[in-house]
Amino acid sequence: MxxxxxxxxxxxxxxxxxxxxxxxxxxxxxxxxxxxxxxxSIGFSITMMITGLVGNSLALILVYISYRKKENKRKRSFLLCIGSLALIDLFGQLLTSPVVISVYRNGLEWKQLDPSGKLCSFFGVCMTTFGLCALFLASTMAIERAMAITNPHWYSNHMKTRVTKQTLAVILLLVFFFALLPIVGVGKYTLQWPGTWCFINTGDTEVPGNRFFAITFALLGIFSLLVTFSCNVVTIRGLIIRCKTKSGTSQSSKQWERLTTETVIQLLGIMCVLLICWSPLLGLMLRMISTHVSSKECISKDSTSNHISNSDAHFDCDFFLTAIRLASLNQILDPWVYLLLREILLRKFCLVANAVSNCSTEDHKEAQTALKKQKQDLPKSQSS
Structure with missing residues (x-):
């Protein structure tokens, strides 16, 4: 050599x-x-799960205590709706969060945990069912409150707890059957970016009924948001009108004003939370459906290259993950905006507001008294 x-x-x-x-x-x-x-990410998921479990559990306890009280018979329909919403949010956290945490602990390898794909379908059914149920229950409570304010006599005569239970059962069954459509071949649940959760496939046009299923989910969500907003606006308007007709100095009128203030603040909080949590996901889904983009494309591209050439698709994938986290955040915020916030914070807010108002009123009265005294003393000093 x-x-x-x-x-x-x-x-x-x-x-x-x-x-x-x-x-x-x-x-x-x-x-x-x-x-x-x-x-x-796993810390984020664990924090959301624990916070959701604590908040919804507290809400269920408060609803159960209030439901057993005899003086709350007229509120039982509304309490049933709040309790059902807290229970659905609680089960949503229990059935989905442990799966996400397990995938993170497994090194983001979903296929090792789910080689058959059945867990992905189960996860997608849970996401669809609990997501739409939360939106429809919010609409149901908004309709219930609007009827109670605008037509109290009809509400007290016709709105029984039996009707409320039947309505809640119908909503749950219809949403569950809709979520099962991909299982029978209409639409498809696929693994989503970054490979820790499954949801509706927005970009695959070859799957039968996939476009129909994805568009229907987005439109149903937008429809429920519009119903909730419209009914809450009607309720706020009705409360303000009734508050003006009952205005006075009596104890009952002051109590009605305080109750109106609490309810209006609560309804505004509900509307803001729903808008922030759900509108990004529903709007992005319609955009991704129209452009035939699915976040599963980011998984395949990321596995072969560290750089995704299509910046729009990469943006959609990242924003889709943020949007679904915002929608999941709604499960944590629901018990606070519907029940806990009013029980804990709104009362204190109104007490502080009343204290400030009373102080300013007393200062104004003292100033008026001092001014009158000066006017009375003025002629005496002039005459002397």
């Missing part, structure tokens, strides 16, 4: 070693980045 051949073999060996070390270093760096990002 000549010296030239030995030199060539040495260069080849060194090159292979450098390539091997470079590949190993890059791989370790990617694993470290993924693990660190996953640890942040």
């Amino acid at each position: 000549t010296s030239a051949d030995s030199l060539k073999d040495l260069q080849t060996t060194v090159g292979e070693m450098l390539d091997s070390n470079t590949t190993k270093t890059l791989h370790e760096g990617n694993v470290a980045n993924n693990s660190s990002w996953g640890s942040v």
Whole structure:
């Protein structure tokens, strides 16, 4: 073997070693980045799960105590709706959050936990069922409150707890059957970016009925939001009108004003929470359906390349993850905006507002008294 051949073999060996070390270093760096990002994400998921469980459990306890009181018979329909919403949000957290946490702990490898794909379908059914149920229950409570304010006599005569229970059961069954459509071949649930959850496929046009199922979900969500907003506006208007007709100095009129203030603030809070939590997801779903984009494309592209050439698709995938987290946040905020916030914070807010109002009124009266006294003393000083 000549010296030239030995030199060539040495260069080849060194090159292979450098390539091997470079590949190993890059791989370790990617694993470290993924693990660190996953640890942040798993902390986020655990925090949301614990917060949701605590809030909804407290709401269920308060609803049960209020429902047993005899003086709350007229409120039982509304309490049933709030209790059903808290129970649905609680089950939604219990059935979906542990799956997400398990995938994070498994290194974002969904297929290792779910090689058959049945867990993905189960996850998608849960997301669709509990998401739409929460929206429809919000609409049901908005309709119930609007009828109680605008037509109290009809409400007291016809709105019985039996009717409320039947309505809630029908809503739950219809939403559940709708969520089962991909199981029978109409639409499809697929793994979504970053590979920790499954939801409706928005970009696959080859699956029968997939476009119909995705558009129907988005439109049903938007419809329920519009119903909730419209009924809450009607309720606020009715409360303000009745408050003006009952205005006076009596104790009952002051109590009615306080109750009106609490209810209006609560309804405004409900409307803001629903708008912030659900409008990004529903709007983005319609956009992704129209452009035939699905967040599962980010998983396949990310596995082959560290850079996604289509910036729009990458933006949609990241924003879709943020939007679904906002929608999940609604399950945590529901018990607070419907019940706990009013019980704990609104009373204190109204007490502070009344205290400030009373102080300013007393100061104004003292100023008026002092001014009158000065006017009375003025002629005396002039005459002397």
